Amino acid sequence: xxxxxxxxxxxxxxxxxxLALVQRFAAAEDFEVVTRTGGHALLTELPALKPDVAxxxxxxxxVAGLDVLRMIREVDPDCSVILMTAYATVDSAIEAVxxxxxxxxxxxxxxxRLRELLxxxxxxxxxxRRLLAVDSDLASRFEFCGMVGRSPVMQxxxxxxxxxxxxxxxxxxxxxxxTGKELVARALHRLGPRRDRKFIAFNxxxxxxxxxxxxLFGHTRGAFTGAMEAKAGLFELADGxxxxxxxxxxxxxxxxxxxxxxIEYGEVQRVGAAEGRRVDVRIIAATNRQLFDEVVAGRFxxxxxxxxxxxxxxxxxxxxxxxxxxxxxxxFIKEFAARFGKAxxxxxxxxxxxxxxxxxxxxxxxxxNVIERACMLSDGRILSERDVxxxxxxxxxxxxxxxxxxxxxxxxxAREVEAALDRRLVEQVLQxxxxxxxxxxxxxxxxRRALYRRLDSFGLR
Ligand SMILES: Nc1ncnc2c1ncn2[C@@H]1O[C@H](COP(=O)(O)OP(=O)(O)OP(=O)(O)O)[C@@H](O)[C@H]1O
Ligand SMILES: [Mg+2]
Numbered sequence: 001x002x003x004x005x006x007x008x009x010x011x012x013x014x015x016x017x018x019l020a021l022v023q024r025f026a027a028a029e030d031f032e033v034v035t036r037t038g039g040h041a042l043l044t045e046l047p048a049l050k051p052d053v054a055x056x057x058x059x060x061x062x063v064a065g066l067d068v069l070r071m072i073r074e075v076d077p078d079c080s081v082i083l084m085t086a087y088a089t090v091d092s093a094i095e096a097v098x099x100x101x102x103x104x105x106x107x108x109x110x111x112x113r114l115r116e117l118l119x120x121x122x123x124x125x126x127x128x129r130r131l132l133a134v135d136s137d138l139a140s141r142f143e144f145c146g147m148v149g150r151s152p153v154m155q156x157x158x159x160x161x162x163x164x165x166x167x168x169x170x171x172x173x174x175x176x177x178x179t180g181k182e183l184v185a186r187a188l189h190r191l192g193p194r195r196d197r198k199f200i201a202f203n204x205x206x207x208x209x210x211x212x213x214x215x216l217f218g219h220t221r222g223a224f225t226g227a228m229e230a231k232a233g234l235f236e237l238a239d240g241x242x243x244x245x246x247x248x249x250x251x252x253x254x255x256x257x258x259x260x261x262x263i264e265y266g267e268v269q270r271v272g273a274a275e276g277r278r279v280d281v282r283i284i285a286a287t288n289r290q291l292f293d294e295v296v297a298g299r300f301x302x303x304x305x306x307x308x309x310x311x312x313x314x315x316x317x318x319x320x321x322x323x324x325x326x327x328x329x330x331x332f333i334k335e336f337a338a339r340f341g342k343a344x345x346x347x348x349x350x351x352x353x354x355x356x357x358x359x360x361x362x363x364x365x366x367x368x369n370v371i372e373r374a375c376m377l378s379d380g381r382i383l384s385e386r387d388v389x390x391x392x393x394x395x396x397x398x399x400x401x402x403x404x405x406x407x408x409x410x411x412x413x414a415r416e417v418e419a420a421l422d423r424r425l426v427e428q429v430l431q432x433x434x435x436x437x438x439x440x441x442x443x444x445x446x447x448r449r450a451l452y453r454r455l456d457s458f459g460l461r
Contacts, residue, residue, distance in 0.1 A: 009051060011036070011054070014060045022035075039067065050380065066083075066096065077350050086107045102117065145187035153316050154316075168188060168311050170284070175315030185201075186199060189242040189282075194242055197242070198241035224272070227272070248308065253299075256301045283308070318360040340375055351385045
């Protein structure tokens with residue numbers, strides 16, 4: 001519910017008399033009331049209606065009340081549902097509550113009871129709103145150099161960075177993909193004595209093997225075919241500053257030897273040059289593999305490993321610090337709400353649960369992508385469970401993480417939910433774009449071929 005409107009009550013009953021009665025009553029209780037005489041159009045209407053609470057008659061000619069209840073639970077799980085019936089039995093009440101109804105009222109309606117229930121809903125909304133306000137205040141307190149983290153491991157890590165940054169000449173940052181290795185490297189630079197000098201990032205996995213040396217160390221004119229001009233390498237460009245070697249495990253052996261020389265003697269030699277030049281560069285390396293395993297396997301020089309590893313900063317996966325998720329979420333919502341000009345201030349409890357339970361193989365990057373996508377699609381003030389569900393399975397998969405321990409049971413559950421959602425999401429998106437598959441693939445953030453594969457697997461082609 002948004003802050004600038006009254007809570008909204010949806011009443012569904014085939015008897016116009018009841019609709020009028022409830023409307024008058026609830027309006028006096030300061031609810032905005034929307035009435036419908038049946039549930040047939042609700043499936044498409046619900047996302048726009050966004051009721052906070054629904055009062056639904058159980059026995060209606062077209063769509064049964066229990067089906068309306070199911071529909072609301074599915075489409076808008078944050079909406080509370082109250083069923084009413086002229087023929088209340090204990091069994092039917094239990095069934096309704098099992099399906100997620102807030103309560104079950106018999107007709108003629110007990111308006112005092114209805115008032116109590118509406119107040120419960122209203123208080124729930126207000127409490128959530130207060131919590132959200134507190135949350136976003138807290139979020140800023142747990143920020144450090146662009147990193148958010150309130151878990152003890154992250155707080156310790158921030159502390160360590162604060163202490164090391166003024167001194168460290170080399171550092172090795174390890175952690176799964178998307179855990180924030182580059183942010184740590186930038187923090188080390190920003191808090192160190194070289195903060196006013198350059199920070200250059202070089203991704204060792206994005207370079208063709210033959211170009212490594214000239215990229216890093218530069219080359220003389222005519223050093224090799226195509227070397228028309230002499231060129232300075234990144235070490236020279238970063239002189240006085242920091243060079244960030246991302247995915248350092250990908251460095252070819254020949255380059256590893258040269259890198260060791262730079263670290264040991266502070267000297268680089270351009271390809272084709274007879275003499276070396278002095279450089280003063282702080283080297284921060286990052287790896288998402290177990291670099292020591294690479295040493296054991298003979299692919300990474302042991303001496304270089306020990307040189308880089310003087311200080312090792314290990315980033316925990318997001319699974320190991322779920323208590324950070326609400327704070328990261330709050331920070332990302334703030335960022336994207338501002339970027340997209342949306343009024344979003346937080347997430348519903350259901351959405352928070354989903355985010356907490358998701359497996360996050362792509363760690364913080366994946367969480368950030370999910371929130372970005374959800375913010376883009378949402379037009380309320382609170383990201384609902386539905387907003388989050390619709391993007392959880394759809395965000396482009398991140399590269400496979402380094403080997404990790406077997407997933408806990410709750411993770412399997414989350415995957416199951418994701419799979420079921422996937423189909424619904426694909427259907428919804430296709431409907432939204434009038435069946436245009438290219439447009440649907442774009443919206444889903446997947447290739448057309450990937451979309452066709454999914455359609456095939458759902459038997460929807
Ligand atoms: N603690 C954090 N707080 C806020 N944002 C974070 C945090 N950690 C990571 N991010 C964000 O997640 C994304 C990925 O972070 P980063 O690029 O530092 O990860 P990485 O470990 O270098 O990943 P890769 O191994 O895939 O290169 C970035 O958008 C970054 O801003
Ligand atoms: Mg990175």
